[in-house]
Amino acid sequence: MATIAVNGTTLYYELRGEGPPVVFISGGPGDAGFWPETADLLADGFTVLSYDRRGTSRSPRPEGWTSTSIDEQADDAAALLEALDLAPAVAYGHSAGGLILTSLAMRRPELLRGAVFHEPAFLTVTPEGRAVIEGLQGTVADAMARGGPPLAMELFLRWADGDEVYEAMDPAFRARMLDDGEVLFGVEMEALMGYLPTPDQLSRITVPxxxxxxxxxxxPDARLYCLYAAGQWAADGLGVPLVETPGAHLPQATHLREYVAIVRPILARLAASAPVEA
Structure with missing residues (x-):
């Protein structure tokens, strides 16, 4: 178990492979367990870093830590890259991890060679997303009353990843995430839901x-259309096309090899980019 003290917290991290560095930033919950199979397949060509975000799973909760911000989470990622001497790297932000990556790309571009935003959870940019937020808030509140944070986290994961993916998860990984409900809903959710860059801010991101x-x-009638629409909004703001991956929100769990076949050349192309000056 590898941990490192950075930015006033302690982060658990995993490193695999050799080659240009790539860091995967998980969404909610921020557990590195979303990435081992992907990392194993990419390890022949990349140094792959994944980590548990602060207070999540194997990263201990800092004393007195009761609130967070997207910038704080981005500063954690930046400090981790610097401490492990992996910058400049390609960063990959999934879902809420895409919000963290947005802050990192805007504020610390010199640490990055490229940025991959996978359905970044800018849910408030569409009516469908705002309706989903309202529905999730009701579901979480009801689950909290009936079974506390673990039940709320289970229902959230079933919504985001699907019942089949949830049922097939490694039991230890799933148990860690269920224990993360207090952090996700009690500490992180307000920051995640409240973060939204302007289109102008997105357009000024210089990282490929x-x-x-x-x-x-x-x-539009897909269950998670709001996440695809959020990705399209981000792509429009960045001035880049949206590239489709197989499956829904978690292709690394449902279409692993097809997903990696799409992601690998993207990472290789970005890894060959020159780092951007701050």
Whole structure:
């Protein structure tokens, strides 16, 4: 178990492979367990870093830590890259991790060679997303009353990843995430829901970028269309096309090899980019 003290907290992290560095930033919950299979397949060509975000899973909760911000989370990622001497790297932000990556790309571009935003959770940019937030708030409140944070986290994961993916998760990984409900809903959620850059801010990001979206989320009647639409909004703001991945919101769990076949050349192209000056 590797941990390191950075930015006033202690982070658990995993490193695999050799080659240009790539860091995966998980969304909610921020557990590195979303990435081992992906990292194993990429390890022949990249140094792959994943980590548990502060206060999540194997990263201990800092004493007195009762609130956070997207900038704080981005500063954690920046400090981790610097401490492990992996900058400049390609950073990959999934879902809420895409919000963290946005802050990192805007505020610390010199640490990055490229940025991959996978259905960044800018849910407030569409009516569908705002309706989803309202529905999730009701679901979480009801689950909290009936079963506390673990039940709320289970229902959230089933919504985001699907019942089949949830049921197939490694039991230890799933148990860690269920224990993270207090942090996600009690500490992080307000910051995650309140973060939204302007289109002008997105347009001024100078880091070479790619946006990914799940093909099964493309149609307006898809259950997670709001996440695909958020990705399209980000792609428009960044001035880049949206690249589709197979499946829905978690292709690394449902279409692993097809997903990696799409992601690998994107990472290689971005890794060959020159770092951006601050």
């Amino acid at each position: 970028s790619v946006v990914l979206g799940g093909a099964e989320n493309r149609e």
